Amino acid sequence: MGIAEKIKEIEQEMARTQKNKATEYHLGLLKAKLARYRAQLLEPTTKSGPAGTGFDVQKSGDARIALIGFPSVGKSTLLSKVTHTASETAAYEFTTLTAIPGVIEYKGARIQLLDLPGIVEGASQGRGRGRQVVATAKTADLIVIMLDATKSEEHRRLLEYELDAVGIRLNKTKPDVVFKRKTTGGITLNTTVKLTKTDEKTIRTILAGYKLHNCDVMIREDITTDEFIDVLLGNRKYIPCLYVYNKIDAISLEQLDKLARQPNSVVISCEMDLNLDYLIERMWDELELVKVYTKKRGAHPDLTDPVCLRKGATIEDVCNGIHRSLVTNFRYGLVWVGRLRRNRASY
Numbered sequence: 152m153g154i155a156e157k158i159k160e161i162e163q164e165m166a167r168t169q170k171n172k173a174t175e176y177h178l179g180l181l182k183a184k185l186a187r188y189r190a191q192l193l194e195p196t197t198k199s200g201p202a203g204t205g206f207d208v209q210k211s212g213d214a215r216i217a218l219i220g221f222p223s224v225g226k227s228t229l230l231s232k233v234t235h236t237a238s239e240t241a242a243y244e245f246t247t248l249t250a251i252p253g254v255i256e257y258k259g260a261r262i263q264l265l266d267l268p269g270i271v272e273g274a275s276q277g278r279g280r281g282r283q284v285v286a287t288a289k290t291a292d293l294i295v296i297m298l299d300a301t302k303s304e305e306h307r308r309l310l311e312y313e314l315d316a317v318g319i320r321l322n323k324t325k326p327d328v329v330f331k332r333k334t335t336g337g338i339t340l341n342t343t344v345k346l347t348k349t350d351e352k353t354i355r356t357i358l359a360g361y362k363l364h365n366c367d368v369m370i371r372e373d374i375t376t377d378e379f380i381d382v383l384l385g386n387r388k389y390i391p392c393l394y395v396y397n398k399i400d401a402i403s404l405e406q407l408d409k410l411a412r413q414p415n416s417v418v419i420s421c422e423m424d425l426n427l428d429y430l431i432e433r434m435w436d437e438l439e440l441v442k443v444y445t446k447k448r449g450a451h452p453d454l455t456d457p458v459c460l461r462k463g464a465t466i467e468d469v470c471n472g473i474h475r476s477l478v479t480n481f482r483y484g485l486v487w488v489g490r491l492r493r494n495r496a497s498y
């Protein structure tokens with residue numbers, strides 16, 4: 152049996168199993184097993200080219216946004232509208248066959264927008280382009296899930312599933328759990344909050360399932376069993392996501408209103424140029440870029456040429472943003488903080 156079939160089997164068993172206190176333990180075991188198989192899926196399998204790696208497009212600019220969606224939702228149309236790059240668009244599916252980078256210039260930042268081939272259900276398990284698309288999504292600072300407003304709402308869930316399967320966690324923060332492996336001493340499990348979504352027994356079962364018999368675990372958040380497995384596997388990517396509904400020119404006002412009210416969602420029409428400026432503004436907000444201006448002693452700062460960095464950037468990142476060699480000779484810096492964005496940069 153291949154890994155894909157094993158995964159399917161476990162998923163079916165999980166679906167069959169009723170969720171209650173008595174089955175929590177069993178479900179925990181299944182989840183651990185499932186996560187292990189999925190991890191295997193991502194490992195290179197053959198000598199002929201590494202499986203699970205993305206398209207070979209250089210990251211450039213201050214941040215990368217990946218366009219993920221079913222075929223023909225209008226990804227290439229969007230790229231052609233908001234960047235100077237033209238990507239082929241057509242009414243047939245799978246028009247785009249590789250990653251096409253374009254650049255959005257906005258508020259002094261250069262943001263790379265990656266047009267990607269459309270994906271369908273099962274992309275994360277396949278060996279072909281779908282796998283490459285989801286692997287590329289993993290390298291993005293923001294994922295735009297693009298949807299056709301005229302099509303089924305189900306598409307959104309299917310795409311989320313495919314991204315989840317390769318370890319991408321959308322619009323989530325890393326669980327607040329400290330996990331340390333040791334060589335002896337058994338398991339020390341501490342919690343600072345009451346666990347309502349999982350319990351100690353399940354946690355211990357999962358640790359045993361991973362043959363982790365010596366470790367320190369400190370749980371500081373009311374996590375789920377899945378989130379605990381994420382911590383153990385450690386290779387999860389926590390990436391912000393915007394849901395973009397295109398082709399609103401083809402739906403009723405009533406439908407439009409419903410879509411627009413969903414969290415993290417933007418409604419647009421590429422064809423009729425509706426809401427595209429607002430989309431760029433929202434993408435910029437989601438990236439939480441911080442602009443750093445450099446200043447010579449006794450002079451005003453140069454406001455024309457900022458160094459753009461992601462939220463959480465350090466002084467070292469600023470140095471590296473200016474020149475690779477700067478950080479080795481760097482002794483101290485003076486920092487003035489202007490208007491802070493929603494989430495502040497830490498220095």
Ligand SMILES: Nc1nc2c(ncn2[C@@H]2O[C@H](COP(=O)(O)OP(=O)(O)OP(=O)(O)O)[C@@H](O)[C@H]2O)c(=O)[nH]1
Nearest residue numbers: 222223224225226227228241245246247269421422
């Ligand atoms: N009605 C309407 N049609 C649109 C809109 N945007 C794009 N389209 C049409 O949708 C079709 C597919 O557009 P593409 O940009 O090729 O879609 P894609 O997502 O890149 O497709 P693949 O590369 O095949 O995955 C084309 O016929 C476009 O003209 C829109 O806002 N409204």
Ligand SMILES: [K+]
Nearest residue numbers: 223241243246
């Ligand atoms: K198309």
Ligand SMILES: [Mg+2]
Nearest residue numbers: 226227246247
């Ligand atoms: Mg395309």
